[in-house]
Amino acid sequence: MKKATRLLRFEDAWLPNLAAWTYMLSAYVGGFAAILADSLWLNAAGVLLLAHGMVIAAYFIHECAHDSLFRLPINNHRFGEALLWICGASYSDYEAIRLKHVRHHLDRADVVSFDFRTRLLHYPKLLKTIQVLEWFYIPALEIMMHALVVVLPFVKESRRYLRRRVVTVLLLRIAFFGALASISLKVLLLYPLAYMIFLTVMRFMDVHQHTYDVHETLDFSREAQVKQYDRAFESRNTYSNLISEKYPWLNLLVLNFAYHNVHHDQQIQPWYRLPGLHAKLYGEDRTQVLMFSDLARSYHRYRVARVLNGDPADLDVKHDAGRTFIGVDGVSFLTAH
Known part of the structure; x- marks a missing residue:
């Protein structure tokens, strides 16, 4: 060893x-x-x-x-x-993704370079299109967020350094899918379908794990953070959205990412230790555990309203998470903006 x-x-x-x-x-x-x-x-x-x-x-x-x-x-x-x-996220710079996620933990907030919610209100046709697609369970908002990774280097000076990377990756991926399409044109339909399922799974796991504030401070140092939150705030506003408590092995479908409270408690612990640590730290205490059935109900019920939603911190979600916890979109760690 x-x-x-x-x-x-x-x-x-x-x-x-x-x-x-x-x-x-x-x-x-x-x-x-x-x-x-x-x-x-x-x-x-x-x-x-x-x-x-x-x-x-x-x-x-x-x-x-x-x-x-x-x-x-x-x-x-x-x-x-x-x-x-x-x-399919190679347009992003890994270090930027890592730093954004580190800030999420250090600042105990959803830290972004811009809040799309306020911007979308200025583009009513785009907003309506996204809302219609979301009604049909197409993750349009997530697609937009990933598309912005490609677009922002050409419109935002602070992302200028990514231009060569974006063009290179774009050409390589076009060549790759062109080669696959020469074998079967099905790939041009089935890969996007697989990718939308991937985005849906990732988003479902993200939307209910926190009731954090959103701060547009990603492009600034930590001193620019509007507020500082303590460990108690982090614990109150972090939730474990287990796929199953009865059959813990089902949580391996998302590499145990659902054990989110213990991850925030002990961030260096690897994925395969989280179920045991969760049981050891919390035992029968289910204060911060949300039921999968409630979250699935909420995901369905608020799939359109969630586009512009931002739940307030310290929201009481325990009594009926399926009705009171709308959740937040666009906070994926794969999109560093």
Whole structure:
């Protein structure tokens, strides 16, 4: 195990990580192979596999951002950069993604460079289009946020340094999908479908994990933060949205990201330890645990209203989360703006 600890941060990390990496790559590569096949059943399976492979890759980026995967930060950086390609988020700079997420933890807020909610009100046609698409369960707002990663370097001076990266990635991805389309045109329909499922899963896990304030301070130092919040505030406004308490293995579908309170309590702890730590720290205390059924109800009920919503901090969501907790959109750690 001495050699292992020189690479991975924790001695017990090899088995769970190798198993997860094997599945992630198999789902991603196998998903593409399946959507290129002639069989419609294989196509359907391929869409789900591809989407889930991207989900697991995204949550490994989250692990890298906390340096909880590899011992050396440079290895977390390199692996995180590679995973951005799997997630279709390689237009972003990994370091910018990491810093945004670190600020989320340090400032105990949703820290952004601009709040799209106030901007969208000035574009009523765009807002209406997004709301209509969201009614049909198309994650239009998330698509817009990812599209802005491509656009902002050409309109915002502080993102100018990303122009060459965006153009290079765009050309490479066009070439990649052009090659796949020469095998089967299905990829031009089925990959976007898989990607929308991926975005939907990621958003579902994000929208109800916090009742944090949104601050437009990402482009400034921490001293520019409007307010400072303490650990008690963080604990009150952070929720664990477990897929299942009865069958904990189901939370592996999102790499245990649902154990969000214990993650905020112990940010360096790796994904595979979170269920045990959750049980040890909280036991039967379910104060900050929200039911999956309630959150699914809320996700459906407020899918249009959520576009412009920002829940106030310290909102009482426990009595009926399905009715009172609308949630917040556009806070993905994959979009560094």
